Amino acid sequence: MPYYSQPERIPTLLEALNSHTVDQLKILAQLFSDGAIPTRKAELVNYVLQRLQGKALKTLWQQCDRLQQATISEVVHSPDDRYQKQRFVSKYGAEAKWNQDNRPSYYSFRPTILGLFFYGSTMPQDLKAQLKAFVPPPEPTRIESLESLPSSLPRNLTTYDYKTHKQRTITIELQLMVQETEAIARRDLQTVLRLVDLGKVAVSDKTLFPTGATLNAIVEVLEEGDYYSDWVVDQSPTGWDYEYDIGSIKPFAWTMLLQAGKLVELNGKRLVLTKTGQKALNEPSEKTLQTLWKQWLKTTFLDELRRIDSIKGQTGKAKRSLTAVAGRRSVIVNALKDCPSDRWVEFSAFLRYMLAAGYEFDVSRNPESLSLEGFGSIYYNTWLVLEARYILCFLFEYVATLGLIDVAYLHPDEGIFILPADDYHESTLSRYDGLAYFRLTPLGAYFLGLSDRYQPAAPTSKQILRVLPNLEIVAVGELSRADRLLLNSFLESVSDVVWKLDQAKLLDAIAQGRTVKELQEWLTASSGESLPQPVTQFLADLQMRTTSLQDLGAARLIRCADAALAAQIASDSRTKAYCFLADQPKAICAGEACYLVVPAGTETKFRNGLKKMGYSLPGLS
């Protein structure tokens, strides 16, 4: 947001010069080396104006150094007239020289040659139009990337030796953990859906956040656990003990993604699969992941900022100042689209790129209303505290979990070595601070529209199951956790790697919404061969048994005083459409039937018909 002294737009150079004082104009005039400088304001304005026209202007531009020319070029070829310091520095690494003093005071006015082009950081529009004729466009903004990752990140650490009273610098090697997410996401999705199906995913009915037990249950079944599940070291190479309590990332993400994607819904305190969720069990994972991705981009179900525990005040008054989440995500996604596929991008480089390329957004319209745990209201480095942490969470927790990006990361406590320097807040602010690099996966490139089709990596055609004619299923390859969950939900476990097709267990699974077809297809796919005939017949019998009975809903059972009355009501034109005799066939044949069944749906019509016949049905005694 510009200061009041930085106008958004200045139509003409003349207007800009006229807004200066005589003293300021004299200083500007001194920047030209030719002729005597007039003393009256109108003449001074004219003096400067004349020298900022035509060839003189071009000569003047040529006198600028590289950074000054870049500064002018950036504005001249921008739809905006204002100089964006943060953006420029992000792109070029430093600012051009704006002031002749090395340490200019706020009140001093000793601009460099750039002072002739910018007035309150804004370039007059007529001047911009003139410059556009010869100023070449600025170099494009590029994002740095790596073909492959180093195994560790060397960083210099300066320490102070209290004995010798000297500073010393040592180089430490920070070990990167890498997780390739695409294939895992596809399997984890199925795993978590199956866990939901087993009724093992509970959320708070108020916040809809997963419970602690649920997070533990999910992390247990995820193929590679959570990002930090395998983190066993408790001391950093710096010698510090890791202190930040990381908590849960992936399990939390999956619970929220499934809810936002409407694959699950709340039933009591547990999540159950919706029809879409049931369907997703049998659909290619990538299709469901794409649905989840699209839904997440527009969901208001969760503001990722809530996951930055150290930023306080989000649910209080400051909530009103928070911007719409969909807009923030869209900016990040646009920036992601500029990332090269299959190459590693350093997170801090991505941040710089976002600024340099103008992918800016605000998390809050009033950052001061939020506070940072241990620091108070957020006044300084708000981009790094709010927006950068928001991006970190979005990328690490959701984009990576969905398999769009691979991630390489350190412990969050080592984030200070990889995030842009923040002199004001030198501590770990979030569980995501350790994200060092990411890499767009083929799935990510497809979801972002960078490639027009996605071919999932061909599943290695390994045969993981053997289906035996004695109705046993043996795992002959290494099973994923999702495979095990599915086996356990359909089949009776016999021993470590053997399951059995059991009618009772299968009927239970079917009663919970599973289908025989689903099992049959999965068994065929996982065994890589057609099923033995006794097994297909067993499944066909089961299918027949599950479709032989139909639940037609609730009904009333009515006992008539005698068989004649029952027969009369059952055959009377006013009631026969709404009831039928309920006795055993033998009793009906013998004319001894005196029970009627009235489906709940036709009860009112039955009662009306009964009334017309001169009977009434008393309530239940």
Next chain:
Amino acid sequence: MSYVPENPLIIQSDRSVLLEVHSPHADAARAAIAPFAELIKSPEHIHTYQISPLSIWNARAAGMPVVEMIAALRDYAKYPMPEAVVQEITALGSRYGLTVIERDGDRLLLKTADLPLAELLSRSDEVAKYLGDRLSDCVFAVDAGDRGVLKQALLVAGYPAEDLAGYVTGDALNLELRTITASGAPFGLRDYQKEAAEAFYQSGRVQGGSGVIVLPCGAGKTMVGMAAIAQVQENTLVLTSSLTSVRQWQRELLDKTTLPPDAIAEYSGESKQTAPITLATYQILSYRSSKDGEFPHFQLFNARSWGLIIYDEVHLLPAPIFRITAELQARRRLGLTATLIREDGKEGDVFALIGPKRYDVPWRELEGQGFIAAAECTEIRIPQTTARQMEYAVAEKRHQFRIAAENPRKADVVRSLLEKESGHRILIIGEYLDQLKQLAAQTGLPLVTGKTSQAERDRRYEQFRSGEISGLILSRVGNFALDLPDADVLIQVSGKYGSRQEEAQRLGRVLRPKADGHSAQFYTLVSLRTCEEEFARHRQLFLAEQGYSYQIEILLE
């Protein structure tokens, strides 16, 4: 060791071992683990072996060290072997031989490997009662009559004894196997039959002379028994499960050995003779007039000085015979069976009283070598008429099975199968006599039931063997020890509630190898949408687990 996908064994924590039969190392792995793991199931693709205390001790009795067992498993394991399994095998395997029974003149000695074990056993209520004087720290005197029960008690205590006390010498018998049978056909033992007999006898050493030979139906267990008699060359008592089996033994002995007819006697309800080779049934031996009375026919065990007792179909050995066998430990004992699994779970008694498993050959191997026929099992589901289905539906549960079993439409299917299998030798087996009588009337095939006299049975069987009749209808009598080697089609019209043993025995009737090598056909007729399907499923599982191909056909209305 990590995951080795090409290895065929998956070792589970419950000590079961799965063998992938299509693995390139499957044969080697099978050979390596067979001595100490029992084959439980052998369906297509994956065979299941179980390592049990008995299977380990069987292997130890055969001289296999524990380290070899563990090495065999490790060498072929697909996944790292569970450490608990290693420890269990080590612990169990090292127990065998810690107690040894030896002879010392007229008495027996029980020697323990160390003092703590001696103390442990002397304090065990089950074992101590059979221990006599303590002759030294680790040696107890044992009454010769307690040899069997002591072995049983030691097995229960988890310290199976190695019995090196030897055997008494029975009356001599001069028996040679012929090279040309009496009927004029060339004869010779198959290699595995020779190996089995030798594994039992072990050249007369005390380490041999008792134990069980496991061979599938149709593999020639009778031949192994005769080979054992030929090696022992002493008077032999042969116990079988039925009179038909007695007659089969008699026929085979006369046909394939040099024994004269008067050297063979039948001890049965019809005849109570004894001879150097005496054939008896379990039924006659375990007969007694009242529940608490004596077993009068047990005197047969002492009627002669038997040098060998053969227990045919040892998995059917009744409890009284176990008891008497406990007292016969000084005689050589040979068990013959197709399966060590007993429905009553008394495998331990077989181990302690008859002896450890000495030899087995999986049927699949014999099938591969052409010694037994391959079989194809087909279950045909036949719908009932609507009226009969309704009758079934409203019948009391206990009557439902019979209604389903006697589905009249099965007769039509039987007729069509007879047409289809015309030219083959067909057995029709059923549970209910009314149904079988109707089938006999409709098909014109003779019926043999429990009420058929033995002479009539023998005549019918002989007619079938000679080809005079192409089919026979059998009641439950057809389940066991029926020697009709040319039968190649079996139609089961009703069964006995899914008994695994019955199924195996019935199928065994058609497993004798066929001259042209064709497969045997086993049809099971089942009423559609009835409890028969459930029972059939049990049978189906059993047969599939035995490795037979199994198909289900459903007849439409």
